[in-house]
Amino acid sequence: MTEIYGSRISGIAAYRPSRLVSNEELSPLTTVSPQWIEGRTGIKTRHHANDQEDLVTMSVAAGEKALVTADVDPAELDLTIVATATRRRRMPGIAPEVASRIGLPNSGAYDLNAVCAGFTYSLAMASNAVRLGEARHALVIGAERTSDWIDPEDPDTFVIFGDGAGAAVVSRSQEPGIGPAVWGSDGARHNVLGITEKADGREYVAMNGPLVYKWSTATMPDVAHRACAAAGISLREIDWFVPHQANNRIIKTLTENLGLPPERVVNDVVDTGNTSAASVPLALSRLRESGRSTPGEKVLLLGFGAGLTYAGQVVRMP
Numbered sequence: 001m002t003e004i005y006g007s008r009i010s011g012i013a014a015y016r017p018s019r020l021v022s023n024e025e026l027s028p029l030t031t032v033s034p035q036w037i038e039g040r041t042g043i044k045t046r047h048h049a050n051d052q053e054d055l056v057t058m059s060v061a062a063g064e065k066a067l068v069t070a071d072v073d074p075a076e077l078d079l080t081i082v083a084t085a086t087r088r089r090r091m092p093g094i095a096p097e098v099a100s101r102i103g104l105p106n107s108g109a110y111d112l113n114a115v116c117a118g119f120t121y122s123l124a125m126a127s128n129a130v131r132l133g134e135a136r137h138a139l140v141i142g143a144e145r146t147s148d149w150i151d152p153e154d155p156d157t158f159v160i161f162g163d164g165a166g167a168a169v170v171s172r173s174q175e176p177g178i179g180p181a182v183w184g185s186d187g188a189r190h191n192v193l194g195i196t197e198k199a200d201g202r203e204y205v206a207m208n209g210p211l212v213y214k215w216s217t218a219t220m221p222d223v224a225h226r227a228c229a230a231a232g233i234s235l236r237e238i239d240w241f242v243p244h245q246a247n248n249r250i251i252k253t254l255t256e257n258l259g260l261p262p263e264r265v266v267n268d269v270v271d272t273g274n275t276s277a278a279s280v281p282l283a284l285s286r287l288r289e290s291g292r293s294t295p296g297e298k299v300l301l302l303g304f305g306a307g308l309t310y311a312g313q314v315v316r317m318p
Contacts, residue, residue: 007130008177009123009318010137011070011169014285015061016272017047026159030152037159042248046162046273048147055087058165059098059143062281066139067102069318070169074102077169078135080109081126083118083142083277085306086149087111098141107139115193116244116305117183118142118277119166120313123301124181126170141167142277149195151204160247161205162273166281179231182223183311189215193306216246216304217253220312224258224302227312231298238264238314239297240287244304245269245279254302276305293317 022045023034038044049058059082067074080102082095093111114121119142126138146161170178192215196206220243228235241260243251245268255265268283275282280303287293297317304310 003133005131005133006173006176007127007170008173009168009315010072010171011066011068012281012285012288012318013062013065013069013167014282015058015065015165016282017049017053017058017163019048019050020045021048023159030155030158032155032159041160042270043160043273045271047164049145049163053163055084055143055145056094056097056101058163059094059141059167060101062143062165062167063098063102063139063141066167066169070137070171072137072169072171074104075106076136077104077107077139079126079129079138080104080107081112081122081138081140083112083114083122083140084144085113085115085118085276086144086146088148104139114277114309114311115307116246116276116279117303117307117309117311119280120181120301120303120311121183123168123170123178124183124311124313127178130170130172136172138170139167140170141165142279142281144276144278146205146274146276149203149205154204154206156209157205157207160274162275164272164275164278164282166278166285168281168284177316179227179314181311181313182227182230183309184223185310186215186308189308192308212246213250215308216250217257220254220302220304220310221257223310223312224300227300227302227314231314233298233314237298238300240264240266240293240299240317242266242280242283242287242299243302245272245283246274246305288317
């Protein structure tokens with residue numbers, strides 16, 4: 001019989017591109033004012049990657065820092081998963097190159113595309129590999145360059161998306177530190193959010209914002225409760241809530257619907273924008289960097305977005 005181990009997040013880190021883009025800088029490029037952008041989305045700034053900050057470079061930077069915070073020997077890192085939906089080159093995936101550049105001689109590697117839920121899906125995959133003994137340690141990275149896929153003629157998407165990468169190391173532990181994933185999808189609504197092609201052949205992100213808002217705020221509270229139940233706790237026992245950083249309106253409505261205290265909800269979207277698969281690890285890293293959290297505290301993660309896909313799980317802070 002295969003022995004089942006515990007798994008935990010042993011390290012978490014982030015990479016945010018150096019260029020910080022304000023609403024005042026974006027506004028002249030599109031059709032809305034800085035006040036409209038902040039009032040509609042809650043976003044004040046977002047990071048846009050430069051030509052040198054490609055997906056691999058950002059992933060490597062975040063992954064290297066996560067390994068340092070986890071204090072893990074690279075030779076014992078057996079699996080690398082990169083969650084991304086914004087790579088233009090269809091194959092190969094970037095995970096093997098990321099593992100090679102970091103210097104992980106024994107790591108299997110693959111990409112996963114569940115868009116905004118990509119990190120939570122990948123975290124579940126890594127946790128399962130560690131628990132089954134298939135990996136001693138696993139590296140999970142969410143990385144996106146959404147700025148490559150936005151169009152100033154569509155302000156609903158042009159002003160919300162940002163770039164970056166967040167990484168977590170998943171390690172074997174005596175006690176469970178990553179709860180079971182509760183996930184699902186609604187493929188009948190796949191056209192609500194995704195890449196579309198213009199008449200001139202250019203591709204960009206298009207979104208039905210009102211439908212995304214209604215779907216996420218109506219569906220995710222049940223997912224949150226089920227994720228807590230799967231972890232054997234109630235929602236009131238959660239110390240922190242880290243949802244996908246879609247926009248401030250969605251985060252605020254979810255917080256109210258769940259009855260959670262706002263001071264226990266991580267809101268990174270104000271400064272970072274919507275970074276798709278990178279948003280949850282970036283927000284989780286921001287929480288750790290802030291000094292507000294304590295190792296072992298219970299965090300509810302909730303990823304949701306295009307597909308439509310979603311996943312929730314409870315983890316312990318590293």
